[in-house]
Amino acid sequence: DLFLNRVLKYEYTEIEINSKIKLMKENAELSQKIGFEIISNMHNIFAQGLELINKKKISPGLNIIESLRACLIVIVSVVRGKEVDITNYLNRAEDFGKTLLLKQKEK
Numbered sequence: 001d002l003f004l005n006r007v008l009k010y011e012y013t014e015i016e017i018n019s020k021i022k023l024m025k026e027n028a029e030l031s032q033k034i035g036f037e038i039i040s041n042m043h044n045i046f047a048q049g050l051e052l053i054n055k056k057k058i059s060p061g062l063n064i065i066e067s068l069r070a071c072l073i074v075i076v077s078v079v080r081g082k083e084v085d086i087t088n089y090l091n092r093a094e095d096f097g098k099t100l101l102l103k104q105k106e107k
Contacts, residue, residue: 001069001072003016003020004065004068004069005065007050007053007060007065007068008060008061008062008065010060014054017050017053017054018054020047020050021047021050021051021054024043024044024046024047024050025043025044025047027039027043028040028041028043028044028047031043036078038074038078038090039074039075039078039079041094041097042071042072042074042075042093043071043075044097045071045093045094045096045097045100046068046071046072048097048100048104049064049067049068049071049096049100050068052100052103052104057103057104057106058100058103064096066092067092067093067095067096068096070089070090070092070093070096071093071096073086073089074086074089074090074093077089
């Protein structure tokens, strides 16, 4: 959360954001290998969001940061087996993922 607050203010380094992207991609791969598709997807969406921010294809406005947070909330809820309704977060994260796919196709 602290990192996302700094991203919102453009207060991050290239090394820092790239390490977060790498970590999320590695976690996505591990999650996929053990069959946790939802967790894998959330990690991938988060990584793609950071990549597009880093490439200046999207700006880290409040809506983008909240969508990234939604990914993290889904991950934590599923991993910890929380008995809470995460439908809104899951929908927001998935919609964000669809938006990112469109942005990646743009030149």
